[in-house]
Amino acid sequence: MSEIELKFQIPASKLKALRLALGRKQPTIISLHAKYFDTADHCLQQHHITLRQRFENDIWIQTLKVPKNTIERLELETKLGTQEPTTIDLQRSLQHQKFQKKLAPLLQCLKDPLQIQFETQIKRQLYVQKLEDSEIEVAFDQGKVMANQQSLSINEIEFELKQGNIHDLLASIQPWIEKYQIWLDSNSKATKGQMLQQSLETVPAQYQTKLRLNSNVSVAQALPKIVSNCLDHLLPNVSAIANQQSNALHIHQARVAIRRLRSALKTFESLFDCETQVWQIQLAELFKHLGGARDRDALTESLIPQLIQAGSPITALPMNQTQINQEISKIFRAPETTKLWLKLIEFSHLAQTNKKKLKSQMDKKINKMHLKICRSKDLFEQMPAEEKHQLRKRVKRLRYSIEFIATLYPKKVVKQYLKALKPLQDSLGRFNDLSVADTLFKNDLKQHPETWFVVGWIAAEQAYIEQKIQQDLAVFSQVPYFWACYTT
Structure with missing residues (x-):
């Protein structure tokens, strides 16, 4: 399954006002505890793959994320039950035909044991906004990411398109930009955890990736791919x-x-x-x-x-x-x-x-x-x-x-x-x-x-x-x- 999600940082001066505004929406409040896994040499990270186990709504869910582009990810979820898991089972994910090509690099990583790299503790306030024929989930996350007995605070707001079109998703974000001066951040919680765990002051710079077009591609097919390729290069930097x-x-x-x-x-x-x-x-x-x-x-x-x-x-x-x-x-x-x-x-x-x-x-x-x-x-x-x-x-x-x-x-x-x-x-x-x-x-x-x-x-x-x-x-x-x- 694919998700389109945009995450934004919030100026410190606007944080209180935004929190109060969310409160007036009568949001659902969820506590989220997540563990993120990788090999000792960070093989998953090198392939831009995220693997986590998260406790939400009284159940543990294992999620595997593979980027499609800067704002869209392929996501595989497996429900693990109410007891905290002690092992990692990726067989169901690896058998998923749609994602076999994307997950091929994962097979190399599995030769080494997967270990917890960092954890997150998040209080999430969320509500669903309806706009035209679309549904957008708005989630305000506050909490921390933890690694090596250190922690980093998290205050961010996310907008995810649950159903509908991207025009409505982006239109729903405009008032938040104007009122609270939020700014786009393409770096995930996983990236923040990796920085903390590896004692990095900056995220790795993003280089351009090769664009592969079919020799018979039409203008209509090619142009969105060309612009998207440029944005994949630009937005992380x-x-x-x-x-x-x-x-x-x-x-x-x-x-x-x-x-x-x-x-x-x-x-x-x-x-x-x-x-x-x-x-x-x-x-x-x-x-x-x-x-x-x-x-x-x-x-x-x-x-x-x-x-x-x-x-x-x-x-x-x-x-x-x-x-x-x-x-x-x-x-x-x-x-x-x-x-x-x-x-x-x-x-x-x-x-x-x-x-x-x-x-x-x-x-x-x-x-x-x-x-x-x-x-x-x-x-x-x-x-x-x-x-x-x-x-x-x-x-x-x-x-x-x-x-x-x-x-x-x-x-x-x-x-x-x-x-x-x-x-x-x-x-x-x-x-x-x-x-x-x-x-x-x-x-x-x-x-x-x-x-x-x-x-x-x-x-x-x-x-x-x-x-x-x-x-x-x-x-x-x-x-x-x-x-x-x-x-x-």
Whole structure:
């Protein structure tokens, strides 16, 4: 069975008001005691599988959860009786035909004994809200997760679609966002328990996963999958940022995910059934906010060691990183940001109507993007700064667009094309980093005149990279096409 559920964190300043509001709904109150199991080397966690035994309504229930995407999970429940179980029996779950493929990784894990990793004690207040033809279960959870004689408090609200459509589910959440400023959190109680049990300050950053499309897939079939794939990459990372449990890698992956999502919305906008321009603008604004922090991390990692080696009197970046991270967290908890995520989630579940084959549509689009980049091969050094920046964006968009549809074409030729594209993308990225550094250090010249050394060094490096980009463009323009060719 599949469940669609969205979980939200609650600002401390709104917790009391939200609790009182729930009380007025005359909710059912349930005490939940759960134990979560895994092997000593966390095999289930590595496969994103959750196994728990929970005591609720005077009965123990064993639940196996396997993610389908960021908001939807496949769930198998087995009633164990009123007595606290002393063993774990997964045979019934493993025999379930619908889930055999999803549960295949579990067979490897079962070679090692399963042990309790952490426990939760939760007081749940819940009620069912009816909206149109849908039923939404609203659950307010307060309690703690416990591991290694330590505990972490839990205060969160969940909305689960029991029956009906996702539009009604998301509509039911809107008033809560506006009144209580709750923000989306894609990290589960299991993730919190794993962090506590393993003494982790941050959750692992989420990387993009390969999208597999059938070669005959239609536009209508492909577009929701493409957007959903981007959200699976994005939401865990922005949740970590909003919860102030992030590091440089979360920020970098959030930027990559936003860039991929913007590329998808831009590349496929003529094929969508609805207008996406407003979302593209909002995503661009969020990307800009992440840019300051990520640019600093990238420069600290790459530029500063080079400056030290060159004998620079300046060996650190200006500005305060702590303040930047706090501001980013605040932005990603904002109601407008949360509403944007919900709109994109709904969009990823909408049925599209375009029945044309995606491959035929994308051949034309990829060809157009490719030729536009190749026209710059003799012009880069003379281009204005903004045009150079636009070229970098076009190269990234081309790469992400190809990654979305890569499985529609022979693997070898796509790999060869992307291999030729990578040096150009890397050089353009290096040139952009230098441009950002140039602006950053020039703003610091009045306070620190010795920064002129850095500015001069950057100018020399930019001149070298410009020549390399010119060479990379010449090589790239000769790469064989993997799509059907069109003339312009």
